[in-house]
Amino acid sequence: MISSSPSTSSPWSIDLLLRCWQRLAAAVAGGVLLLLVAYLIAESLPALMRIGPLALLTDPSWHPLEGSFALLPMVMASVGIALLAMALALPLGLAIALFLTVYAGRRLRAIYVAMLELLAGIPSVILGFWGLVALVPVIARWQAPGTSLLAAALVLALMITPTIALLSHLVLRQAAQTHALTTAALALSHYAHIFRVVLPVAMPALASTALLALGRALGETMVVLMVAGNVVQFPASLTTPVRSLTANIALEMAYARQEHRSALFVSGLVLLLVAGGLYFLIARLQRGDKEQAPVESAA
Amino acid sequence: MKRTAKRSLICLLPLTLALVACNRPAPPQEKLTITGSSTIAPLLVEIAQRYELQHPQLKIDVQSGGSARGIADTRQGNAHIGTVSRSPQADEQDLHWYGLARDGVGIIVNTANPVVSLSTRQIVDIYTGKLTDWAAITGKSAAISVVNKAEGRSTLEVFLRFFALRNSDIHAHVIIGDNQQGIKTVAGNAGAIGYVSIGSAEVAIKDGAAIKLLPVNGIDATIGNVANGSFPIARTLHLITTDTVDEQAQRFISYCLSASVHDLIESQYFVPVVH
Numbered sequence: 299m300i301s302s303s304p305s306t307s308s309p310w311s312i313d314l315l316l317r318c319w320q321r322l323a324a325a326v327a328g329g330v331l332l333l334l335v336a337y338l339i340a341e342s343l344p345a346l347m348r349i350g351p352l353a354l355l356t357d358p359s360w361h362p363l364e365g366s367f368a369l370l371p372m373v374m375a376s377v378g379i380a381l382l383a384m385a386l387a388l389p390l391g392l393a394i395a396l397f398l399t400v401y402a403g404r405r406l407r408a409i410y411v412a413m414l415e416l417l418a419g420i421p422s423v424i425l426g427f428w429g430l431v432a433l434v435p436v437i438a439r440w441q442a443p444g445t446s447l448l449a450a451a452l453v454l455a456l457m458i459t460p461t462i463a464l465l466s467h468l469v470l471r472q473a474a475q476t477h478a479l480t481t482a483a484l485a486l487s488h489y490a491h492i493f494r495v496v497l498p499v500a501m502p503a504l505a506s507t508a509l510l511a512l513g514r515a516l517g518e519t520m521v522v523l524m525v526a527g528n529v530v531q532f533p534a535s536l537t538t539p540v541r542s543l544t545a546n547i548a549l550e551m552a553y554a555r556q557e558h559r560s561a562l563f564v565s566g567l568v569l570l571l572v573a574g575g576l577y578f579l580i581a582r583l584q585r586g587d588k589e590q591a592p593v594e595s596a597a
Numbered sequence: 598m599k600r601t602a603k604r605s606l607i608c609l610l611p612l613t614l615a616l617v618a619c620n621r622p623a624p625p626q627e628k629l630t631i632t633g634s635s636t637i638a639p640l641l642v643e644i645a646q647r648y649e650l651q652h653p654q655l656k657i658d659v660q661s662g663g664s665a666r667g668i669a670d671t672r673q674g675n676a677h678i679g680t681v682s683r684s685p686q687a688d689e690q691d692l693h694w695y696g697l698a699r700d701g702v703g704i705i706v707n708t709a710n711p712v713v714s715l716s717t718r719q720i721v722d723i724y725t726g727k728l729t730d731w732a733a734i735t736g737k738s739a740a741i742s743v744v745n746k747a748e749g750r751s752t753l754e755v756f757l758r759f760f761a762l763r764n765s766d767i768h769a770h771v772i773i774g775d776n777q778q779g780i781k782t783v784a785g786n787a788g789a790i791g792y793v794s795i796g797s798a799e800v801a802i803k804d805g806a807a808i809k810l811l812p813v814n815g816i817d818a819t820i821g822n823v824a825n826g827s828f829p830i831a832r833t834l835h836l837i838t839t840d841t842v843d844e845q846a847q848r849f850i851s852y853c854l855s856a857s858v859h860d861l862i863e864s865q866y867f868v869p870v871v872h
Contacts, residue, residue: 361765363748430778435785442788443742443770528747528772539770549774553635553749555663 335570342567345560354564360530360541362550362558369568371532375540377572378533379447379522380515383454387515388508390455391462398463399470400492411464418460426524429453434525441537445527448536453521458511465507466500473500505584509577516573519544543569627845632660633667633680636700636751637834640865641680644858648849655845668692671837677846679837682751692837697853698867701795701823701831702755703810705780709787711735714812721760723790726768731788744782744791745769752776756792759830776866777801783808792830795823796866823868834867 349367357368394414398407429449438444473496481491497504519542527539528549541549543565551562631641638661645657660676667679671692685694704720706712712735715723722728723741732738745767746753757764771789773779776797783789784807795818798810810818813829822828836850852858859869 359765361748364763364765366765427781430781431785434782438742438786438788442740443744443782443786445771445782523774524778527770528774529769530772539772541772549747549772550749553747553751555635555749558749 338563338567338570341560341563343560345557345564348557349561354561354568360546362554362561367561367564368530369543369565371530372541372543372546372565373568373572375447375526375533376516376542376544376569377576378540379450379454379526379542380512382447382451382536383458383515384508384512386451386455387459387462387511391459391511392466392504394459394463395466395470396492398467399474399496400488411467414460414464417456418464420457422457422518423520423524425453425457426521429521429525437537443527443539444537445525445539446537447526447533447540450522450526450540450542453525454515454518457518457521458514461514462507462511465510466504469500469503469507470496502584505580509580512576512580513573516569516576517544519548523548543572627655629655629657629678629846629849630660630670630676631657631678631680632662632670632676633837634664634682634751634834635661636682637661637680637697640698640834640862640867641853643861643865644853647858647861648852657849667837671839674839677838677843678850681835681837683832683835685835692839693842695836695838695850695854696833696870696872697836698834698862698869699823699826699831700751700755700834700867701818701820701828702752702759702792703795703798703818703828703830704790704792704813705783705798705808705810706790707783707787708807708809710739710809711737712811714815717760717814721762724760724762724767739788742770742786742789743768744771744773744779744789746779746792747772747774750774752792752794755830755832780806780808794866795828796820796863796868800866820868824871833870 345367354367354369357366359366360368360372394410398410402410429452430445433452434444434449436444437446437449474491477495477499481495486495522542523545526542526545528541528545529539530541530546531538533540546565547562550558554562631645638659641659645659649655649657664681664683667676667681668689670676671679679692680697681694682700685692704715710731712731715734719728719734724743724745726743728734729741730738731741745764746756748764753764756762771782771791773782773791776793779791779793780798780801783791784801795810798808798818799820802808802810812818816822816828818828823831836853838846838850842850854870854872856869862869
């Protein structure tokens with residue numbers, strides 16, 4: 299590293315090449331995103347112009363072929379399913395990560411991590427299928443028809459728990475290792491080690507992990523399509539069948555024409571806005587936390 | 598529409614490569630354009646792919662856009678062949694109609710449900726939410742779960758037309774996409790009622806799914822009764838042409854009506870029409 303370094307002398311160096319490549323990659327990634335948003339907006343415009351953004355909120359129901367385009371129930375359903383799934387998966391995933399980091403022995407940890415990786419790798423269509431044939435009938439015995447917000451949130455929670463656990467484990471392990479000597483020297487208890495040192499240090503990275511999981515839950519289509527029931531209505535209770543924005547697109551896009559098709563693109567646009575809004579909100583909360591928190595930060 | 602787009606993309610790649618590679622003239626290409634019903638389009642894409650393998654000089658372009666578009670395009674000469682997923686109306690006798698396949702829609706319930714038949718009136722009452730418990734029909738109380746199809750699906754269209762309903766009249770508890778999802782939903786819920794393509798239901802029942810098909814107006818919902826025209830909730834999928842048919846199109850139609858595509862028709866859960 300110190301000896302032969304042409305990059306410091308020549309302007310046409312490997313550094314420059316690397317920089318160009320990185321900039322190109324960044325530009326392509328950003329450009330694709332912009333193009334995508336532009337395309338979404340362009341395809342949504344006919345519906346937005348003809349139906350009007352207000353009608354999307356106030357129409358009594360979603361019957362595109364009869365000229366009725368209510369999107370609000372689906373927005374509520376999407377957010378409701380994702381938040382409930384997060385509420386179930388986050389404590390579970392964090393507990394698993396803490397167990398792996400602090401309590402589990404080396405052998406057990408290796409087996410457990412392999413198991414979680416396997417679970418994280420299961421395609422969502424298989425989880426959805428399992429939900430439909432195994433979980434939904436159980437809920438149906440209690441409250442027909444079984445396909446519901448609860449069913450979707452449960453299967454989604456199962457889907458994102460391994461992701462949260464694995465990513466949190468990485469984050470926590472680093473935090474624990476960094477401060478292992480200090481806590482040992484101070485003879486801190488397990489409790490103090492976890493709650494006073496490891497968790498506060500890892501908090502910002504944990505929040506990013508949660509954000510990633512939330513994005514996955516909001517965007518998941520197959521699971522929700524199969525077990526949520528897909529009836530367009532406000533989620534009045536846990537066992538109400540509901541339709542998410544993603545399921546709406548998947549259900550109807552293949553057969554939709556003209557305004558109906560355009561209205562489905564509006565679904566996609568709204569989903570993007572909802573996801574963006576949630577990210578923004580959480581990012582703000584995170585920043586607020588950091589300003590209040592003690593000076594310590596994760597390296 | 599999606600398939601055509603994907604196919605044209607796939608076609609575009611070698612085309613571009615060929616253009617880049619040299620200026621050798623391409624082999625003479627004949628093109629057949631088919632437009633119309635979105636129900637028939639997926640089936641015709643399959644048939645066209647098989648036909649193109651045997652006739653490499655021919656390119657068949659299948660577009661959807663509704664039966665009405667099929668009729669208009671055929672009349673105006675924009676398409677060689679049109680596809681229409683209903684019977685001819687009085688003012689459409691100027692066209693030639695060829696029955697390609699039949700599509701039957703059967704009512705299904707869970708095998709645990711003691712019901713053996715439902716009247717048209719009862720089905721309408723169930724789907725509009727006037728009847729919410731099986732007690733009135735079977736004497737055994739159980740909540741009815743109404744399974745409906747997503748807007749735009751052809752089975753929904755056939756169902757609504759037969760029962761003279763509007764989709765907004767229906768009080769659904771579950772909305773499904775394809776037939777398989779409907780079968781799984783009804784098989785997992787003892788109080789559910791749904792409707793699916795009869796072909797797909799028969800296959801599922803043979804494979805042991807916990808569903809049964811109910812007769813309509815006393816006629817059993819079987820592939821045989823759809824084929825012979827006696828089952829009432831059904832329609833014929835047609836190919837149409839004008840009087841002046843191009844020879845190539847005529848040959849393709851004969852191929853579509855021959856027994857060599859029956860496996861493709863059945864794989865889409867339609868019933869071949871025997872000529």
